[in-house]
Amino acid sequence: VFIPSGFTPNGDGVNDALMVHGNSSTTVKTFRVYDRWGELVFRADDYAINSTESDLTWDGTFKGKLMNSGVYVWHVAVRYIDGREETFEGNTTLLR
Numbered sequence: 879v880f881i882p883s884g885f886t887p888n889g890d891g892v893n894d895a896l897m898v899h900g901n902s903s904t905t906v907k908t909f910r911v912y913d914r915w916g917e918l919v920f921r922a923d924d925y926a927i928n929s930t931e932s933d934l935t936w937d938g939t940f941k942g943k944l945m946n947s948g949v950y951v952w953h954v955a956v957r958y959i960d961g962r963e964e965t966f967e968g969n970t971t972l973l974r
Contacts (some may be wrong), residue, residue: 879902879956879964884971885897887938892920895935896920896952896970900927910949911970919945927956938972947974949958 879900887894898906904927911920920936929935938945950972955965 879954879966881952881954881966881968882970883968884973885938886973887944888974895922895937896972897930897935898927898954898956900956901953901958902926902928906934907955907957907963908953909928909936910953912952912953913940914948918964919950944974945972947972948955 879898882896883900885896887908890946895913898909906925906927907923909922910918913919919940922934947968951967951969953965953967955963957963
């Protein structure tokens with residue numbers, strides 16, 4: 879499971895959304911992103927890892943507004959093909 883340490887949602891088609899990467903047989907149970915005050919700014923649940931669908935990746939917005947550049951905390955829980963579950967936490971930098 880891998881989540882980039884930074885992304886640049888500037889509409890150039892490169893690295894525009896934050897997503898969960900990993901082995902294609904893995905399922906993302908929850909993917910959450912929080913701002914520096916702990917407010918939940920993005921959430922997606924129960925989907926195949928590596929999905930690029932817009933509702934399953936974070937585009938750097940919250941309630942229709944662009945979020946500021948800065949560090950955001952993420953939490954992801956996954957289930958592997960063997961049924962084992964694991965959680966990961968980290969942060970990513972949004973660059974505008």
